[in-house]
Amino acid sequence: MGEFFSKLLEEFGDRDKHQAAYTVRVKTGDCRNAGTDANIYIALHSKDDERTKNVKLSGSIWQDNFERGDFNTFKPKELTDKGPVLKLDVWRDLAGLNDSWYVDIIEVERHSTTTKYIFPVNRWVVDKPRLQLVEWDSRLPQDDEDRKDQRLAELDAMKKKYDFVWRFEGVMPQAREVPMEEMITYGYEWDLAKQSLALSLQGIFTRVRATFWNSLDDMRDIYGGDLPPPACLSRWRKDTAFGMQRLVGCNPMQIRLCKKIPMKMPVTDDLLKPFLEGMSIGKSIRKKQLFIIDYEILKEMPLRQGGELPAPIALFFVNKDKNLVPVAIQLFQEPNENNPIFVPTDPEYTWMLAKMWFNVADASYHQSICHMGMSHILMESIAVATHRCLSPSHPLSRLLAPHFRFLLGINHVGYDTLFGEDGWIEETLLIGRKGMMELIRRVWKDWNISKNGHMVHDLEERGVNDPEVLPNYHYRDDGTLIYEAIEEYVRTVVNGYYGHAKKIKADPEVLEWGRTLSTEPSAASPHTCGIKGIPSDGKFRNGQQLTELLTNIIYICTAGHAAVTFTQYDEYGFVPSYPGCLRGTPPKDKGVRTENDVLETLPPKDWTIRAMVMSRILSKRDTKPLGDFEVQYMYDPIGKKAIETLHEELKAVTAEIDKRNKERVRPYLVLHPSCIPNSIAI
Template sequence: MTTYEIKVKTGDRFGAGTDANVEIVLLDGSGKQTKPANLDNWFRNDFERNQLDVFKIKDDTDIPEVTEIKLKRDQAGLFSDWFVDKIEVLNQKSGVTSVFPILRWIRPDVDLYFGKYDTFLPQYDPRPEQRSAELQEKQKLYEYEEKFSGLPVQVKTVPEDENFSTDAKLDIAKRKYCLLAGKALELIFGSGSWKTLENLKGVYSKMFGYPKGMNDWKSDESFGWQRINSVNPNLICLCTEIPDKLGVTDEELKPFLEGMTISEAISKKRLFIIDLEILEGITCVEGHVCPVPIALFFENSKGQLMPVAIQLFQQKAPDNPVFLPSDPPNTWLIAKMWYNVADSNYHQAITHLGYTHLLMEGICVAANRCLSPSHPMFKLLAPHFLYIIAINDRALNFLVSPGGWIDKTMAVGSTGVLELAKEGARTWRMGLEGSYPEFLKSRGLYCKDGSILPTFYQRDDTLALYEAIFGYVSKYVNLYYDTSDKILNDVEIQTFGQELTKSKSEGGCGFEGVPFENGKFSSVDQLTAVFTSVIFSSSVVHAAANFPQYDAYGFPPSYPTKIKGVPPKNKNSLDEENLVQLLIDKSTTLDTMVITRILSERSTNALGDFEVNYTYDPAAVQIVEEFRKELKDISLKIHQRNEKLERKYEYLLPEEIPNSISI
């Protein structure tokens, strides 16, 4: 007679606990199996939500190492549904423990089999019929829908499993309380317009804190820092020529190029450009303007990026001057503010919403439709999809909806944001914008020795993290695909590629730049590129775009998302009163402060520390541990660098990067 100890962890999901009768059979894969045993502890309420239950059963059959279990439940009781996280089986005679990650709802009155570690490519799954039936059910839950014409596909209806957990809901409630407290400040500080900058600075308190850079926001150094180390470093490019539409001359720029001519600054890779032509024709909120600027920046002898020219609209004209650092101080400052209106609206629509939230939801839906929970590649990706569907559902309803936060606080409003996001999604390529080294190369900024923009710390940290993720994914993919035949014969991974690349009109995601050549994945390099892009975009890219928001936008004059009036059409001297008259009113300022503060808070686990553990295969667990160690090494290097800096870049410390897009 052998005694088996069975530990059952019920999941932490709404309705996860069960009153049903549960039966288990233990198997060894060669025909030996125990008799069916009911899992029940007398005088105890078993299988409650998020509860660990321990059972002991005895059986005449001795299975030294259990390699498979069979589970079955009935529909007894008021609540019979049951979601199981994992089951562990210990043979007390042999001392061997087998782990069975379940991570599923257990259907009633059906024999369900689970293998040790539950990690199989589909062609090696001993229960293909069960696997196929399960995927068919998931495909009913995860259907594509193009909710906004031209935008990436999303899930048609939010599956129950994608909703926030209880803990996450409590955290959101806490944030809402914070928001209400912010609205109370509106009563304290009154309504209407700001009278002075000092009047505005008086709003900040311990509740909000002072946004970084607030004190030196007027400086050119701060403005240049925003281009490379704030929310939107995706626009800066190495300048290789001055476009005809930008009306600058050597004589005008020479005082700001440390004595160089424009051609000399270009040849030395010290001149940079941002062209926001994509904003041309975008809808704006009635009564507001969003410029369509071109700007030049110069890397000075200290390695700092400094603005040297700003033209607020695309074409040269007498009423569209090129503003220079030598212009009257407040005139130059106001030109920078108008530039930032354009930059911030691009950031929210494309860098943030388009390139992370919307694109990654489509991939999340595809993975759930095509990859079994038993597929090792699903286990690789799943931690990085946590709450993305839930937060997108809430964000689009609250932030982007007509009359919502974006309409109130951004120049282009919700209509313009969706127009921009559509354009950004249309031009996004997984092999370019979704591959950070290639994205940098396309902008002339790929550099690991500091020879180009040595103070571009966001680039340096992002590259280190990209390479760590790439190495992690490469080792993981190679573990399961040691031959190309295993990839070619994996029907699930091939279907995944088909759905990613198939046009939206044909029922796919319509992604461009996916290395799915001749309608097939055929190499580990292709899979590594895809999975690296997904994990990198869901973690690092989103963190870089999201978490600096309060520091960027929390003090509106520094990085305005909307201002009053119209951009200056000449270089006449302006004073601080002219500047203050541009500022959004007190109510909109507080809305901006409250929401960006909430969006800048982290509420889920750091990269590599997964909320749900999908990986139990010992070889894969070792790869995860190596990834975590590399992240710690990166963190140490960032801390050591920051100790030497007066202005630190901390947003991409690995411990500050969530695994997924959950806010």
């Protein structure tokens, strides 16, 4: 209602526009408790630092201004024309019950020239001290001496608000508390999605009477409504589908070129030659057609009670049809008579069980590392460090802001939903909470953001960067385009503000950010992250080092997270295709198994449905696509140029991926720019 009256009054107020020198437009933020009933005041500064008198922004008595999400317009006659507006002071008093006020942006239009001056705020406005903004509010600290004290005071306050805590020993720190502005504002929609799915499942539960499944085909009857048949349903039995899971599934970052068969996997030419199109193992390695995944890191993993998790090794071969297919699976690390090497000519259901148990291990790694550890949790740690070290006015803070939006809030929701004692992880994943955190600890010990966290370097290290060597690797092909587009976007900002390395060395905020990210936590330095691979240990030597690190962070928050998240339902949605948990123990011999043996390893029906529901929720996209920011943070010429560059790059990427998808057997949409969110918000 307040916005309606504001627009109405603006229309009638145009008659008296000549009586006001400026129009002031204010956008209140959309975060929780953003609105205020306090009185709001501003003052403007001209080029000679001539300051107007303090002016209260008020409208008609009918208006209820400054409510959450409101866009209010004012034409204060008390503001006389002092010339171009270079600075703006804004503050509130303590009137009203809810005096906190979160502001997105303030725009001032000078009537005599129709010039508009943009003052992004993107923070809480308090009574004391008064907040002073410069046009565009995007400056390096060494170029912002007039506001030095304000920046230092803001950073001191941010260090109190964004404090680190180690929830899990031996891994990266997280936010102790989630500030109000970080809490997700679409919690209702989140609950609604769960309720909608729950309602759709009521009909399923009325049909599903028995505890366990009668046949594999019996499982098809549960789909309908909000649970459509997942993409894997029609092809999950095929070896080509198992191979494609390594390339376009929800864990496409593990396949690597096999340069040598490990001693612990005693395969022979006689065993594998039928599956290598007559080639010896040595020849298939020399021709770069043999690939491997080795989950040694899962060995002796602590689990929730009643389970056994394999630590498998699998070999894959690119055949004459350019399909990646499995040729050997060993489910445990030590070769012995109870740990056979399974091959495609083994009895049908024996081979099926070997693939299913391999996927239990793959799913455990996917959820623990790719989805949670090196995505949600790591990016939370970096987001907290960013808030603690970079002023809201810092250009790099504004660059990163849309990619951290609601990250802390969604993680906060996820800890209860996923990590709780009765949460999804404990109920539906064999690895459970205890095993998941142990796996994150093991990986974090050696994980390097410039190697493992650099999409292109990771492909090179795994030997899978050449499309001629590994065809149909759509994650690599499309992901590389996205990475390069993000890199150009970042480079525009970094080069625009740091024309010379000396400017980086003169920036205390970015150097403190680098130190916080790279320094191993200790008693002497408790508020640090200990991330390996931060260039020059945070003492950035040039713009390229900054560009690379920022690109890695934004890629993980956008395309990287999308790749491991939005395919979950199409993989986990049919449990035999990609099980997060199986009952019993993995096969210890190559004897004949039956469909009934497979059914006996599947979880009960209620477990299966819970897993399907959560994977469906986690696969939903609820935010705008990459580059179409929910909130704009950069209005300065350099930032606007960067956004334009990103849009141009993504337009070209879209055209290329659309062209590729027309030629592919099945379109790969997860890294299409229209399907990639701006942040980790689910």
